Amino acid sequence: MNEAPESRGSQDRRTAILEAAWQLIAERGYHHVRVQDVARICGTSTGTIHYYFPGKDDVLREALRYCVDQAFERQGSILRQIDNARKRLLALIEMQLPSGVQIRNEWSIWLQFWSETCLNLDLRPVHNDFYARWMDAVVSIVRRGQRQGIFRDVDPVVFARLLTSATDGAAIKILTGAPGMSVDVMRNMLVSIVDKELALTPSPV
Template sequence: MTDEDRRGAILEATWQLIAERGFHAVRISDIAKVCGTSTGTVHYYFPGKDDVLTQALKYCVEQAFVRQSRELRGIDDAHERLLKLIDMQLPRMGRVRDEWSIWLQYWAEAVVRPEFRPAHNEFYARWHETVVRIVRRGQRQGVFRTDVSPEELAVHLTALTDGAAIQVLTGRPGMTVSVMRELLIGYVQRELLVERRTSPEPA
């Protein structure tokens, strides 16, 4: 393995441990054990515990963006692209749910640690801009209303997504992944889709 491979393997193991156990519960020895290496090797790439933990959070979020961008590029229709984005945000069991766990912990750290905020705000700006670009694309294609501000809709949709996901992850009664999906799709249908006129039924 190259140095870059080893570093990536450490970050991959670390973010999954954070998702499972919590940011402050993960130890360097835990990371080394999962990677099948020594604590000295982990420290070689990341001098301190905070270094590896914070880099793992950033790595996880970056990987999620890369995966989502790759998926979205293959979809031309803006409405379908937005529905795909929504689907990829749903905290189903598995990797996406673990990524949401990372997001929640990133938020919590950014509240009390200002040094987390620049990277957090950069990631959030990318998430916001993804929605803005899709809305503008749909307006050009004629599938989304042109009287809607892409910026304002992105603020509303991202906030609605985050709020619903928090309720799913914290086990709020009645809020499931399916309910979250219907909530977000319903918002898009009401606020963004161009009304389709149907022909009157024959007498």
């Protein structure tokens, strides 16, 4: 009985550390965040940070996981409220557009996760698990639309590869300032892919 408040307090402190760390990573870059910076934002000591995460790499890697997990949970809670598969897929697309600070920061985390995964084999299982969840979300919606009779009989996995790759590529171009790519262009491109590949008949946006 006496352990519950203490356990909740410990979990709250751990969450506060991860919140601070992922925001700093998004703003400054993975290799420019120090444990001292995280401690300062949390109003605590570096010793407290190391109590929960033995080393700097542990803090940063867990912060990456935390950020992506939070994004999946937020998106999932919204999508579950939408029954129509096309509307659900368009809502998923809308949530991927790097149009606000929160989403742009999450995309910054993704970009850095990719970079670190290229060099660090230990991160690949984590990265691949997240990517499988991203793919599964699209596959599930396509199958839903096929059951509802509003999507064509295409291979959901092949479509998911197409849509996720197009989403990633467009977002990278936006975040890196590539000419000719904007949030509106990205949205129109992805919706066009949905209608071209899935719609029984052309549908309005």
